[in-house]
Amino acid sequence: MLKEMLENVREKCPLIHNITNYVTVNDCANALLACGGSPIMSDDIEEVEEITTICGGLNINIGTLNQRTIPAMLKAGKKANELGHPVILDPVGAGASALRTETAYTLMEEVKLTVIRGNISEIKTLATGSGTTKGVDADVADKVTEENLVQSAEFAKAFAAKTGAVIAITGAIDIVANAEKAYCIYNGRPEMSGITGTGCQLSAITAAYTTANPDTPLEAAAAAVCLMGICGEIAYERMTDLDGNSSYRNYIIDAVCNVDGETLEKRADYKVL
Amino acid sequence: MLKEMLENVREKCPLIHNITNYVTVNDCANALLACGGSPIMSDDIEEVEEITTICGGLNINIGTLNQRTIPAMLKAGKKANELGHPVILDPVGAGASALRTETAYTLMEEVKLTVIRGNISEIKTLATGSGTTKGVDADVADKVTEENLVQSAEFAKAFAAKTGAVIAITGAIDIVANAEKAYCIYNGRPEMSGITGTGCQLSAITAAYTTANPDTPLEAAAAAVCLMGICGEIAYERMTDLDGNSSYRNYIIDAVCNVDGETLEKRADYKVL
Amino acid sequence: MLKEMLENVREKCPLIHNITNYVTVNDCANALLACGGSPIMSDDIEEVEEITTICGGLNINIGTLNQRTIPAMLKAGKKANELGHPVILDPVGAGASALRTETAYTLMEEVKLTVIRGNISEIKTLATGSGTTKGVDADVADKVTEENLVQSAEFAKAFAAKTGAVIAITGAIDIVANAEKAYCIYNGRPEMSGITGTGCQLSAITAAYTTANPDTPLEAAAAAVCLMGICGEIAYERMTDLDGNSSYRNYIIDAVCNVDGETLEKRADYKVL
Numbered sequence: 001m002l003k004e005m006l007e008n009v010r011e012k013c014p015l016i017h018n019i020t021n022y023v024t025v026n027d028c029a030n031a032l033l034a035c036g037g038s039p040i041m042s043d044d045i046e047e048v049e050e051i052t053t054i055c056g057g058l059n060i061n062i063g064t065l066n067q068r069t070i071p072a073m074l075k076a077g078k079k080a081n082e083l084g085h086p087v088i089l090d091p092v093g094a095g096a097s098a099l100r101t102e103t104a105y106t107l108m109e110e111v112k113l114t115v116i117r118g119n120i121s122e123i124k125t126l127a128t129g130s131g132t133t134k135g136v137d138a139d140v141a142d143k144v145t146e147e148n149l150v151q152s153a154e155f156a157k158a159f160a161a162k163t164g165a166v167i168a169i170t171g172a173i174d175i176v177a178n179a180e181k182a183y184c185i186y187n188g189r190p191e192m193s194g195i196t197g198t199g200c201q202l203s204a205i206t207a208a209y210t211t212a213n214p215d216t217p218l219e220a221a222a223a224a225v226c227l228m229g230i231c232g233e234i235a236y237e238r239m240t241d242l243d244g245n246s247s248y249r250n251y252i253i254d255a256v257c258n259v260d261g262e263t264l265e266k267r268a269d270y271k272v273l
Numbered sequence: 274m275l276k277e278m279l280e281n282v283r284e285k286c287p288l289i290h291n292i293t294n295y296v297t298v299n300d301c302a303n304a305l306l307a308c309g310g311s312p313i314m315s316d317d318i319e320e321v322e323e324i325t326t327i328c329g330g331l332n333i334n335i336g337t338l339n340q341r342t343i344p345a346m347l348k349a350g351k352k353a354n355e356l357g358h359p360v361i362l363d364p365v366g367a368g369a370s371a372l373r374t375e376t377a378y379t380l381m382e383e384v385k386l387t388v389i390r391g392n393i394s395e396i397k398t399l400a401t402g403s404g405t406t407k408g409v410d411a412d413v414a415d416k417v418t419e420e421n422l423v424q425s426a427e428f429a430k431a432f433a434a435k436t437g438a439v440i441a442i443t444g445a446i447d448i449v450a451n452a453e454k455a456y457c458i459y460n461g462r463p464e465m466s467g468i469t470g471t472g473c474q475l476s477a478i479t480a481a482y483t484t485a486n487p488d489t490p491l492e493a494a495a496a497a498v499c500l501m502g503i504c505g506e507i508a509y510e511r512m513t514d515l516d517g518n519s520s521y522r523n524y525i526i527d528a529v530c531n532v533d534g535e536t537l538e539k540r541a542d543y544k545v546l
Numbered sequence: 547m548l549k550e551m552l553e554n555v556r557e558k559c560p561l562i563h564n565i566t567n568y569v570t571v572n573d574c575a576n577a578l579l580a581c582g583g584s585p586i587m588s589d590d591i592e593e594v595e596e597i598t599t600i601c602g603g604l605n606i607n608i609g610t611l612n613q614r615t616i617p618a619m620l621k622a623g624k625k626a627n628e629l630g631h632p633v634i635l636d637p638v639g640a641g642a643s644a645l646r647t648e649t650a651y652t653l654m655e656e657v658k659l660t661v662i663r664g665n666i667s668e669i670k671t672l673a674t675g676s677g678t679t680k681g682v683d684a685d686v687a688d689k690v691t692e693e694n695l696v697q698s699a700e701f702a703k704a705f706a707a708k709t710g711a712v713i714a715i716t717g718a719i720d721i722v723a724n725a726e727k728a729y730c731i732y733n734g735r736p737e738m739s740g741i742t743g744t745g746c747q748l749s750a751i752t753a754a755y756t757t758a759n760p761d762t763p764l765e766a767a768a769a770a771v772c773l774m775g776i777c778g779e780i781a782y783e784r785m786t787d788l789d790g791n792s793s794y795r796n797y798i799i800d801a802v803c804n805v806d807g808e809t810l811e812k813r814a815d816y817k818v819l
Contacts, residue, residue: 021587022295022568022571022587023571023572023575023585023587024572024575025295025296026296026297026299026300026469026470026572027572029296029297029469029470030468030469030518030519030522033467033468033469033518034467034517034518034519039296039469040366040369041294041295041296041336041337042337042366042370043337043339044337044338044339044340044372046340046370046371046372047370047371047372047373050369050370050371050372051366051369051370054369063587064587064588064589064590065590066589066590066614067590067592067614068339068340068341068614093586093588093597096586096596096597096600097588097592097593097596097597098592098593098596099590099592099593099596100593194579194580194803195576195579196572196575196576196579196585197572197575238515241804242784242797242800242801242804243800244580244799244800244801244802244803244804245576245579245580245799245800245803246576246580246795246796246797246798246799246800246803247796247797247800249519249576250519250520250523250796251515251519251520252519253517253518253519254515254516254517254518254519254520255515255517256517257467257517257518257519258514258515258517295568298568298569299569299570299572299573299742299743302569302570302742302743303741303742303791303792303795306740306741306742306791307740307790307791307792312569312742313639313642314567314568314569314609314610315610315639315643316610316612317610317611317612317613317645319613319643319644319645320643320644320645320646323642323643323644323645324642324643327642341612341613341614511788522792523792523793523796524788524792524793525792526790526791526792527788527789527790527791527792527793528788528790529790530740530790530791530792531787531788531790
């Protein structure tokens with residue numbers, strides 16, 4: 001399954017419209033190219049509908065959002081919905097400011113999202129709901145562990161059921177769930193959190209995977225999460241004593257570039273709950 | 274000739290004002306430093322005239338353009354014209370949205386451009402002209418090949434004659450032309466398109482080359498195109514099985530940093546039409 | 547002393563709010579992670595107070611400033627002052643445009659700064675004062691050398707006395723001074739100026755150091771400057787003939803990631819005036 005997902009990306013080379021932060025945007029572009037997709041970055045309200053139209057999928061990342069880009073995110077999201085394109089939301093820093101939290105809520109309300117990918121804290125913020133909207137039960141731990149895995153997976157499923165989106169919670173153990181099924185993924189390295197933007201890159205890659213595999217968003221998102229984790233492992237094996245987070249960043253993108261479907265299939269380490 | 278071009282850049286260390294996209298801006302800055310120039314990035318309308326004034330050349334790149342930066346591009350371009358500074362236009366994504374296409378047209382109409390550098394699709398978009406303006410015959414193929422080379426070179430010359438700018442069309446075969454003469458350049462590697470921003474970097478480097486070689490814009494632009502292609506080749510020779518597009522990006526900029534005039538002269542592979 | 551400074555950063559993992567330019571922002575984020583801190587980038591006026599509130603320190607860098615971000619810098623700075631957080635100012639390009647110079651003056655007037663870090667030209671611009679404000683005597687050379695070191699250190703001390711901020715002037719010899727004491731630091735490599743953003747990275751790291759060492763801003767800033775210089779040396783030792791400024795950039799951040807307190811202590815090369 002994972003092999004096929006990867007090969008569909010390489011074969012179809014999906015063009016992804018990214019409205020994303022200026023911190024990790026270059027890595028997102030290179031990660032998209034590395035996985036077999038193609039990136040366009042565009043955030044002006046005058047052109048986002050046209051740009052989305054020529055693309056296959058849309059990746060909205062709210063890091064370094066501002067008053068100018070928020071309406072562009074909404075406009076692009078609605079257009080992508082009209083066209084039936086997958087839309088990924090990366091709610092970077094939801095919970096850290098009212099602007100980010102409210103923007104994420106508005107995007108959830110006004111745009112049909114295919115995948116929401118964030119860390120447990122961001123996803124919990126979104127799941128608690130806003131204003132009069134009652135959220136799902138977000139009384140889960142702040143870290144997904146073996147001990148709370150079943151409860152965390154139930155939380156992800158419930159939030160997926162409520163939103164209709166695939167929910168991808170990434171951390172030491174990743175959970176990728178729709179209403180019925182949760183992939184719990186063990187790939188990855190703790191050192192990945194010492195690099196800025198591995199999460200942003202994963203969201204961009206998830207957009208490519210769901211665009212190239214339109215009928216199976218859950219499996220496509222799970223494949224993207226496995227891919228990123230496995231590439232973090234492969235890159236780590238390459239590290240020397242002199243290497244640090246900057247070289248590690250390069251090695252991960254290099255690994256995304258080089259990894260094949262067999263390796264993805266063989267190294268994927270997950271269970272389904 | 275090429276050797277002299279390169280050495281003029283290293284000797285004069287031209288300061289280049291860049292109004293450019295936030296995706297590849299860091300690579301543009303490092304590529305400018307690598308080639309022997311010096312970068313300043315500035316896009317606020319309040320300061321662009323002053324910044325352009327202290328620089329030797331201006332590089333305008335319309336990737337991630339927005340309502341705030343478009344007037345700054347025009348203002349800086351006009352000031353650079355007043356001062357007699359070379360102005361490079363990189364029409365990233367012209368044709369992909371009306372905003373980009375119209376912005377490129379407006380820049381062509383209101384600013385005297387020294388070099389326009391883009392891929393064949395972008396250049397064809399610009400050459401078709403806007404509104405009542407009749408463009409040149411852009412009925413050329415979507416890819417420059419050995420078979421259509423003469424016709425493509427004629428197209429580039431015609432567009433150069435119409436605009437007064439050197440036209441640089443980059444792809445598998447690059448064409449750099451003024452009204453009379455076209456350099457057809459065979460350097461480079463297909464893998465360069467797997468990295469975001471090699472085109473943007475080339476435009477920035479072209480600004481440095483035309484600034485340091487003010488009397489020979491055609492040859493300066495051709496030298497910059499040869500340089501980038503040769504550095505793509507040198508960097509590729511360094512690639513290991515574990516390297517991918519991220520390391521390749523670093524190696525190319527490293528090569529720009531280390532390449533000397535003799536190597537540029539020796540490895541340049543072009544013919545003149 | 548330096549060892550303790552470094553270890554405090556690694557232990558406390560200070561979260562730093564950065565309002566910074568889009569050229570070097572990714573390197574600043576990775577440099578902060580490498581040194582043991584944690585970055586948040588945010589520049590929208592609607593959220594900067596909240597973001598500053600959840601952080602420990604604030605790093606304001608005026609490169610690629612614009613009309614939208616300048617009020618956000620002021621608002622964040624005032625909030626950080628209220629909370630007693632360290633505030634670092636990196637006056638990138640002060641002197642190059644009125645907008646940059648005036649913005650730096652306004653920040654100095656309205657925000658209590660903990661450290662101002664820039665090159666000699668930027669710091670001289672700030673020290674000359676604006677409008678009716680009489681500045682300190684900035685009649686020092688344009689480059690700090692062994693010959694003018696005493697005079698340069700006196701200038702830095704006088705400017706520190708006037709502003710109440712630690713003044714960090716970086717160049718071939720770095721000076722880090724408060725009103726009474728100046729560290730003259732000899733670490734670093736000339737090749738560091740061939741990379742974009744080593745100064746920006748140092749300012750971000752200085753924010754982490756002063757946040758984790760709140761009672762000793764002078765020593766914390768001096769430790770950050772020594773760290774950056776030493777990492778430039780360590781990274782340079784790793785360079786091969788094929789490496790250029792792009793690999794050097796990666797190696798420096800890698801070195802920041804790997805360097806320990808003993809090495810910092812042992813390799814630091816400074817005298818106190």
